[in-house]
Amino acid sequence: MIRPRALTWVACFLYVSVLLAGLAMAGMGVCPIDAGLLGFVGVFAVLCGLEFAESRRTTTRVTAFAGLVARAVLFALATALDCQGNAKVLFALLPLMAYFTLGRRIAFGLAALGLIALGASVLVRPPLRHDPESISDLLMFAIGVVFALAIAVIAEREEAARRRAEMLLTELSDAHARLREYADQASSVAAVAERRRMARDIHDTVGHHLVVTAIQLEKSAAYRPLDPAVADQALTDGRDSARLALQEVRRALETQRNDPEFALHTALTALVDRLDDPEFTVHLDLIGAEQHIREPARLALYFAAQEALTNARRHSGATVVTVRAELANPTATLEITDNGGGFDPGSTTGHGLAGMRERLDLVGGNVEITSGPTGTRLVAMVPAGTHLESAR
The missing domain is CATH 3.30.565.10 (Histidine kinase-like ATPase, C-terminal domain)
Structure with a gap:
């Protein structure tokens, strides 16, 4: 699955929050300032570095599993070094991380396994079973896991919707480009068809009358020495044909919208x-x-x-x-x-x-x-x- 970029910032925000809480406790004298505190700070520095490293490279299932194990070890180390026990909340991140790197089945299985293990450890040990703080930690861990998985499901759906929107946008852009190409082709075809129609009209109307004019002029010239009357009539007919050709041109310019029915x-x-x-x-x-x-x-x-x-x-x-x-x-x-x-x-x-x-x-x-x-x-x-x- 694709690891959301927001997951890195959510994890680092939680790391920094727990780290600042531990430093605040040390500043108020509740926790000692010693080598354990330096180790505590070092653990969170390593955790943040791990998050940014994974966000910049492609994660396989093997590396994802290794990263999950490494986080579990670092969370356990941070919990051991935290005098107030606030670092226990970090374990709620493990199902969230697993959801986006190993799949939802492993994430839900890991969450159920963690809840069962923690609940069993509290319930089978009488001191913890009667300790309100232990019961509170168990409930807070369960709430944290459920909340984390709910966020993961919502984030996955939002990511899927975003990818679908991007895909639809790409398809729409491609369709728009194809439509523009088809429109250009249709315009070219229409232009060619219009030129052919105009060529037919010119040939069949103006061209015909000009041919008749030429025929009559040739006839007039041929008959002038033999029969002037026939020559004059041919000349008249040629002039009439030329006039008809001119009328056809004018009619074409007026688009013939108001012409009577042919x-x-x-x-x-x-x-x-x-x-x-x-x-x-x-x-x-x-x-x-x-x-x-x-x-x-x-x-x-x-x-x-x-x-x-x-x-x-x-x-x-x-x-x-x-x-x-x-x-x-x-x-x-x-x-x-x-x-x-x-x-x-x-x-x-x-x-x-x-x-x-x-x-x-x-x-x-x-x-x-x-x-x-x-x-x-x-x-x-x-x-x-x-x-x-x-x-x-």
Whole structure:
């Protein structure tokens, strides 16, 4: 067991008290001032030295037992040298010392053995049995032993409570450090997720309108020598797309908190109208009502259509594209087919298809793309009426 530091001071306080009582008796002439008094002082000096020595090193059971025996011998010597017999109280310290060095069982056993031995020595000897001072010493010794053991139990519990409190404080500090680390990780993850969301939004809104603007400007330049009217219309359409891009930027800065609910039918119709021309014909077929589909899912379908149409217009060489949306329970489906030259879906490295998959995944949907020399088919599906994470 762990020896409390207070035990050293309690023992030394008792040693000094008994020593001062003996010196006081000698000063009043009750006890002689001789070599016995010097030995009495020397015994207590050795006892205090023993206490401080044990408090500064780790005690094994062997050294603890040896120290207990040494104290018993020194207590007996001090009692023999004390003319008033006050040193007998020191024996009450032995169970207390044993409690913290050898364990409670040995301490209680030692206390019981001492009480039995002292009581037997008093009771079996008639002179002592009828001596009030002997009976008083026996009772005081019993009270001292009980009091010492009670202090030992209380001190042990207090020490155990202190160690538990220290352990809990350490665990709390560790948990706080882990919580702070988790908070930092969550903040980093949230920052990365927000950057990815912003990248998707910029690509799917502003990026789309800028691509359309570039297409219309290229068309205007190409048709200027051939058909000025078509060139002027393309220039007008390009200017409108640039204006829409600016509106998207302003809407993003205002966080879109007061925007009206997104209408998929209206948005798809406007998208087809912007891209449809004699060289790139887009057919739209919208089946079913969209009210039972949550806005994040409708947005995901719209951006999927936007990405597919933009890619078909810029890269596939397609002349005809069909957009078919079936907004039915339990799954809403968007199918886009073109007659372009096709591509390898696994070889794309841009943000468009990756952002499309991320948006659909956030609302519990998925996308399937098949492509070949005769065209490309994209099918995007989302569960209708679900309460999943917003894609915006």
